[in-house]
Amino acid sequence: MQVPDDLRYTQDHEWLRIEGNEAVVGITEYAATQLGDIVFVELPATGTALDAAQAFGVIESVKTASDLFAPAAGEIIAINESLADKPELVNDDPYGEGWMVRLKLSDPAAVAAPSDHLMDPDSYRKLVEAG
Amino acid sequence: MTAPAQPLLDTALVERHRALGGRLVDFAGWQMPVQYAGILEEHRAVRQRVGLFDLSHMGEVWVSGAGAGEGLAAALVTDPPRLAVGRAHYSMICAPDGGIIDDLIVYRVADERFMVVPNASNREVVVDELRERLAGHDAALDDASLRTSLVAVQGPRAMELLAPLTDIDLSTLRYYAIAEGHVCDLPALVARTGYTGEDGFELFLEWDDALPIWDRLLDAGRQFGIMPCGLGARDTLRLEAGMPLYGNELGRDTNPFDAGLGRVVKLDKAADFVGRAALAEVAAHGPLKQLVGLTVEGRGIARHGNPVYATDEGVEIGVVTSGAPSPTLGVPIAMAYVPPADAALGTMVEVGIRATRTGAEIVALPFYKRAAP
Numbered sequence: 001m002q003v004p005d006d007l008r009y010t011q012d013h014e015w016l017r018i019e020g021n022e023a024v025v026g027i028t029e030y031a032a033t034q035l036g037d038i039v040f041v042e043l044p045a046t047g048t049a050l051d052a053a054q055a056f057g058v059i060e061s062v063k064t065a066s067d068l069f070a071p072a073a074g075e076i077i078a079i080n081e082s083l084a085d086k087p088e089l090v091n092d093d094p095y096g097e098g099w100m101v102r103l104k105l106s107d108p109a110a111v112a113a114p115s116d117h118l119m120d121p122d123s124y125r126k127l128v129e130a131g
Numbered sequence: 132m133t134a135p136a137q138p139l140l141d142t143a144l145v146e147r148h149r150a151l152g153g154r155l156v157d158f159a160g161w162q163m164p165v166q167y168a169g170i171l172e173e174h175r176a177v178r179q180r181v182g183l184f185d186l187s188h189m190g191e192v193w194v195s196g197a198g199a200g201e202g203l204a205a206a207l208v209t210d211p212p213r214l215a216v217g218r219a220h221y222s223m224i225c226a227p228d229g230g231i232i233d234d235l236i237v238y239r240v241a242d243e244r245f246m247v248v249p250n251a252s253n254r255e256v257v258v259d260e261l262r263e264r265l266a267g268h269d270a271a272l273d274d275a276s277l278r279t280s281l282v283a284v285q286g287p288r289a290m291e292l293l294a295p296l297t298d299i300d301l302s303t304l305r306y307y308a309i310a311e312g313h314v315c316d317l318p319a320l321v322a323r324t325g326y327t328g329e330d331g332f333e334l335f336l337e338w339d340d341a342l343p344i345w346d347r348l349l350d351a352g353r354q355f356g357i358m359p360c361g362l363g364a365r366d367t368l369r370l371e372a373g374m375p376l377y378g379n380e381l382g383r384d385t386n387p388f389d390a391g392l393g394r395v396v397k398l399d400k401a402a403d404f405v406g407r408a409a410l411a412e413v414a415a416h417g418p419l420k421q422l423v424g425l426t427v428e429g430r431g432i433a434r435h436g437n438p439v440y441a442t443d444e445g446v447e448i449g450v451v452t453s454g455a456p457s458p459t460l461g462v463p464i465a466m467a468y469v470p471p472a473d474a475a476l477g478t479m480v481e482v483g484i485r486a487t488r489t490g491a492e493i494v495a496l497p498f499y500k501r502a503a504p
Contacts, residue, residue: 034154036154036165036166036169036170036363037169037170037171037172039171039430039432039456040430040431040432040456042431058485060430060431060432060456062170062171062363062367062455062456063165063170063363063366063455065432065434065485087430091169
């Protein structure tokens with residue numbers, strides 16, 4: 001199970017790649033595997049403002065629907081349009097082509113250091129191993 | 132407060148499921164594989180080739196004796212004495228008010244020996260009800276569920292795969308028939324039944340025999356492109372085939388006529404049976420709700436419990452019982468209960484999926500029917 005070293009992770013099995021004042025959000029390989037075949041990803045329009053932990057989208061797998069939560073506060077400045085036709089990208093490449101949204105962070109300083117909400121890779125690995 | 136969880140039961144194949152990469156989930160008190168490679172891939176394997184299922188969580192309840200058939204006729208909505216030896220039928224056990232306690236397959240294995248197969252989730256309640264209803268009949272009940280494994284081989288290549296491994300002549304085994312013999316030289320009851328909409332077989336086995344037979348079938352099935360399949364694919368397969376699932380389409384608050392299964396109820400049989408008066412009433416006046424098929428617009432999936440609305444007035448008229456993306460049709464499908472007056476084919480309705488209402492069309496069931504052989 002891949003847990004790349006350059007990302008932050010949430011308890012909800014999402015990842016955040018911080019790039020200056022922006023961040024890219026997706027779900028982890030563990031989450032994608034647990035959900036199984038993903039058949040639909042519902043994302044909000046660009047320009048949507050999100051509070052931290054706010055539900056902003058839905059991932060549908062064959063068996064279940066699950067919410068996406070904002071790992072940090074910010075404004076959505078891009079969504080992954082490819083997922084509309086190819087939701088399976090989330091299963092195939094969860095840390096790459098399966099990304100969900102790009103955020104302009106409201107408070108980049110708040111996400112700079114790892115925390116309980118935004119774990120470093122080792123903490124997230126432990127969470128996954130604990131089941 | 133919740134009661135302490137019961138330890139989950141394991142089938143004889145649980146370690147195989149792990150080794151094959153199966154994802155195990157709690158299902159009706161059993162640790163069962165929901166998927167291995169992926170639900171969509173497994174689904175397609177069954178539609179196009181062949182799939183292998185562990186269904187050992189299902190119940191196997193034997194009813195034997197000179198009064199077995201007559202006792203079952205009093206307990207169930209069908210008329211098991213009318214079954215020829217070696218044949219089976221779909222049946223239900225109902226409450227006095229006509230509500231469905233469980234749906235079952237009844238196999239007549241010998242003149243005075245019937246095997247009743249309930250759902251895993253209802254096994255105990257079915258056994259209790261049958262015991263009570265068989266009292267006074269010359270019939271003995273034996274719940275063999277925990278010493279019987281059930282392995283299903285389903286798909287267009289199932290016959291080719293299984294035929295060389297059994298001494299039973301599968302070519303003469305008709306749909307809904309059962310025969311005693313051997314599979315891989317081990318004793319087996321082989322039935323031409325299933326829950327996928329494909330041709331296939333269900334193998335009732337001694338508990339521990341499931342393991343060598345499973346391994347042999349997977350090995351021999353490689354040339355046909357066999358895949359081990361979990362409960363996830365079983366659910367999408369049965370949904371496409373328009374088959375009801377207890378807890379979704381069927382339940383205590385539903386009678387057989389609601390579910391479009393009125394033909395199963397033998398109101399004309401000699402025996403009185405539990406639920407007869409209530410069901411005769413429903414037959415005379417028509418059910419209050421009707422199970423329909425839906426194809427849903429867009430890509431959102433209507434799920435169990437989602438509301439159904441009339442398109443024109445926007446009032447809630449029904450509820451979705453099951454929904455999934457149809458791997459065969461490529462669109463989201465669902466089953467739902469709506470009032471009979473709103474159930475005409477072609478009617479446009481709306482389904483509440485989270486905050487939005489999505490258009491859906493009432494279509495004929497089943498969604499998928501395999502081509503005649």
